[in-house]
Amino acid sequence: MPSTATTATRRKRTSRRDEDAPLIPILARKVREIEAKAQHGKLGPTNRVKFQVIAFLVREERARVKADGELGDAARAELLKRLDGVATILAKTAARDTSLIQLLEADQATSPVAKRMRRDWLLESGAELAPEELVIADVARVQQAQVVPAALAERQVTPPAVESRLLASPFLAPDLTPRPASTPRRRLDGWELMGPLYKAFESGAGGSVASMELPPLPEYDHLSPKGLEVMVHQSRFVESVRAGHRSFLLADEPGLGKTAQSVLAASVAHAYPLLVVVPNVVKMNWAREVERWTPQRRAAVIQGDGQDIDAFADIFIVNYEILDRHLSWLGSIGLRGMVVDEAHFIKNLSSQRSQNVLALAARVREQTPGGNPLMMALTGTPLINDVEDFDAIWRFLGWTNGERPSAPLADKLDATGLTPADKAFYGEARDAVISMGIVRRKKKDVAADLPDKLIADLPVQLDDEFGRGIRQAERELGARMAAKYRRIIEARGDRADARSLSLSKGEIDEDIVRLVAHGELEESKAAGTGGDNVFTMVRKIGQAKALLAADYAAQLQRSVGKVVFFAKHIDVMDQAEAHFAAAGIRAVSIRGDQTTPVRQQAIDDFNGDPEVGIAVCSLTAAGVGVNLQTASNVVLAELSWTAAEQTQAIDRVHRIGQDEPVTAWRIIAAHTLDTKIAELIDQKQGLAARALDGEAVPDGESEPVQLAALMHLLRQALGGD
Known part of the structure; x- marks a missing residue:
């Protein structure tokens, strides 16, 4: 698109006072209109486009004035001074509404709305424009088929304010037509x-x-704001x-x-x-x-x-x-x-x-x-x-x-x-x-001044009928998988491969152990909370530990102050909150079903109110992005299936701003699957240590924790673990 500098020679003179720059009074009038609108509230989309057009026309006009050899030095200085006045008003307006700052950067009119506005102002100034600048067609908006899958097309929403932003944008939708790209031959192109x-x-x-x-x-x-x-x-x-x-x-x-x-x-x-x-x-x-x-x-x-x-x-x-x-x-x-x-x-x-x-x-x-x-x-x-x-x-x-x-x-x-x-x-x-x-x-x-972090395991005995039932359910699950294992061994018969035949009597075939455990895991996922499976078993262990973990957290709070209590299941959180209320300890709850303001208020109360002693947190909903460093003690009432979730939970407390050593107390049900899960989680920490931190640590279990736990139960049932 030709700039005002290239069309200047085609301009008609309008008045003696502004014959050298007839566009400047128009820009001055328009910028005063924008300033008045901004003083009475936020600018609408039309005035935002007007703001942008003024900004890039000021730059174009300044370039034209500087390049005009027919102007004397005094006239040129006067015109540049007037343009600086317009630019100053733009800057002051942008300071009042900071969202305008990014609009100052447009260097040409590209949207149909901005093109028309530029055309009309230049014609008003007496400029003679080229034919391609006079006829401005609307451009169809590019469809976002590659962003929105067909299955989600009906779910798309466009907030009304977004329509205003799109209309105010001086930029065309990008041309996404695929372009041929030359790809040079590389030495490793044939390698996986x-x-x-x-x-x-x-x-x-x-x-x-x-x-x-x-x-x-x-x-x-050069980065930090004041304070x-x-x-x-x-x-x-x-x-x-x-x-x-x-x-x-x-x-x-x-x-x-x-x-x-x-x-x-x-x-x-x-x-x-x-x-x-x-x-x-x-x-x-x-x-x-x-x-x-x-x-x-x-x-x-x-x-x-x-x-x-x-x-x-x-x-x-x-x-x-x-x-x-x-x-x-x-x-x-x-x-x-x-x-x-x-x-x-x-x-x-x-x-x-x-x-x-x-x-x-x-x-x-x-x-x-x-x-x-x-x-x-x-x-x-x-x-x-x-x-x-x-x-x-x-x-x-x-x-x-x-x-x-x-x-x-x-x-x-x-x-x-x-x-x-x-x-x-x-x-x-x-x-x-x-x-x-x-x-x-x-x-x-x-952060050398950040205090140390310690994970301490607290084994608890589940000696009541609930605990005995859990251990019995573990034995039954192991026996069920062992029966499947033996049926596979028997079905092989004389078709067993050389590796299976080489196993001595009583030796366990790890491939079949993995196969059986994987099948059980898939069945457990499909069953959800129905029947006895690894997921329901872990949930029962959490329920059995709930009051023991809550009682320990209450004792800890009385001696050390604020405590963060993490649990995985809602019923465990409910039991803990009821226990704290009965003990006269004020607690807040951070859960996944809360609205953002309610959750943030709970975080603020825990960090700022000395009367709030315990934050009861969902391991999944509060394990990320929450700052609770006013506490230095964490109680993990239930174990996660991943090392990452455990780390994230503990680091809600162990972070910048913490000035005391942090201790995470893991409540572990002794003589149950809980003990093995804790061991597997600790082994998983080694993956990040090798991959990210370059530490020489031994390989741990390569399987997901759920699968490795089931393999452990099966080995126990077969007498090999």
Whole structure:
């Protein structure tokens, strides 16, 4: 589109006073109208477009005035001074409504509305425009078929305020027509690389912490708002964003301020609009952190169908559960960055949750100029069961497509000069992936003043009838699986393979043990809470321990002060709360079925009210994104099925701001499956230690905890464990 500089020679003179710049009085009048509107409240979509058109016409007119050789120095200075006056009013208006700041950056009119406004103002100034500038056609909005699956199309909502934002945008919908791309032949193109990449992390190849090289600490703190201070490790991370890096797996241990780092990174990268996808429990906390660290930015928390959303916000915060109905409009507003908090939530690629996140991530990359948006996956526990838990996160970040590394990663692997046949390849491959943007810091390394953390096991005897019933149910489950095992052995008969025949009498065939346990696990999942299975058994153990754990927490609270009590099941939480009330201890509850304001009020009461002694928390709903560091003692009334959930729960207390040693008391039912589950959880900690922290730890069980627990029961029943 020709600028005013190129059309200046076609302008007609309108009046003697403004014959050198007839557009300036029009801009001055329009900017005063905008200023008056802003003084009486928020600007509507039409006035926001007007604000943008004024901004880029001021820049065009300034360039024209500077380049006009017919102007004398005095006339040129006078015109530039008048343009500076218009720009000053724009700046003051933007200071009053900070959402206007990003609108100052548009350098040309591209939406039909903005094009028409520019055309009309130039014609009013007496400019003669080219034919292509006079006729402006509406552009059909690009359909977001690749973002919204057909099954979710009917669920899509578009909040009314979002329509206003889309109309106010000066940018066209991007052209997403596939373009042929030349793919240079690489040395490793014929090799299968995903397996070796996972193996490199599984073996801990290289023996170092999985963290990319970060810039040194800047001499001056340019990030912290008044009254706050960015920690050294946080500042170095943000400096890497300032240096141009744009994709990160931020895997700092829980409690090291990943939310603050993300908010500051978005500010430095100017990655607005920014989408943040989070567990429901932390939506309010994210909004608070945005206000705390970047008070000049506005955050909109999306609730339900988003009817009351601030569509002109800089940051949109949505929880995983409702993301599916907002895919369409989120894919249309020109996102420039995306953060996925607790990114291990998307590890299951077959889940709709994961597919929604990955589809939006691809859309963000397509829409961002240069294809390099700010993409951040946050999780202190990226590995739950095995190293392939990295898969979805790497896909989200654009490092792989699940089958092959991306072009940048493939280039790094090619540059090693090695192949997967070379032993040295694995250490180099791990380093190559890390350099793509893995950042991992441990508390002991970056927060030396953070107190120690201790996990202490408290075995309890279940000597009542309930406890005896649990042990009997375990024996019956083991016997049922043992019967299946023996039937398989007998059915083999003379068809047994050489390996089975080589087993001495009484020796257990581990392949069949795994097969039987896997079948039992699948049946248990299908049955849910019906019958006696591993899930109902663990729930019964939790119920049996409930009052013992609650009594210990009550005694602990009287001696040490505030205590956080974690349980997995609602009935265990209910029993504990009733016990605390009977003991005269005031408690708050943090559960998954609470609204965000109610949950946040409970957190605030626990942290701020000295009369509140115990926080009763759901292990799944309160295990992430909740800050409870006013306590230093945690009681785990029930065990999780993953080491990650246990770590996340304890780190609600063991985090920045804690000034006392933290102790987590695990209540374990002795002589039951509970003891084995605790052992398996501890073994699972070794996976992250090898893959992320480069520690030389022995391999533990490779199976999920549920499967390994069932295999343990079966071995016991067969007399081999």
